[in-house]
Amino acid sequence: QVQLVESGGGLVQAGGSLRLSCTASGRTFSSYGMGWFRQAPGKEREFVAGISWTDNTYYVDSVKGRFTISRDNAKNTVYLQMNSLKSEDTAVYYCATDRRRTAWDVARTSGSYNYWGQGPQVTVSS
Numbered sequence: 001q002v003q004l005v006e007s008g009g010g011l012v013q014a015g016g017s018l019r020l021s022c023t024a025s026g027r028t029f030s031s032y033g034m035g036w037f038r039q040a041p042g043k044e045r046e047f048v049a050g051i052s053w054t055d056n057t058y059y060v061d062s063v064k065g066r067f068t069i070s071r072d073n074a075k076n077t078v079y080l081q082m083n084s085l086k087s088e089d090t091a092v093y094y095c096a097t098d099r100r101r102t103a104w105d106v107a108r109t110s111g112s113y114n115y116w117g118q119g120p121q122v123t124v125s126s
Helices: none
Strands: 003-007 010-013 018-025 032-039 046-051 057-059 067-072 077-082 091-101 113-116 121-125
Touching (some): 003 091, 003 113, 032 067, 032 077, 046 067, 046 077, 057 067, 077 091
Antiparallel strands (some): 003 018, 018 077, 032 046, 032 091, 046 057, 091 121
């Protein structure tokens, strides 16, 4: 059974930074892509960023240049560094694992992911 444990959420002022971490267990972490999604109140869950097993990355346009996704396979951990945060970044953030092993592309739909973290809250005050 794959488990994902997230940390790093919290309250930050607009313009500030946060780093989310997601540590996986129960699977060969290095062979799978990872993604970050978020869900704001009253909105659907949306893709934010993803990283393939070969470190290809993809970002939604609204976070390009501000967020960086990275992974440390030795620690079975994926990170989301969030800089220049805006009030519209306020949401619950979820990490997830791609259901496909050694896929070259970055999956961007929630249906492509089969295990999810618990979702820490990120609140950006203006």
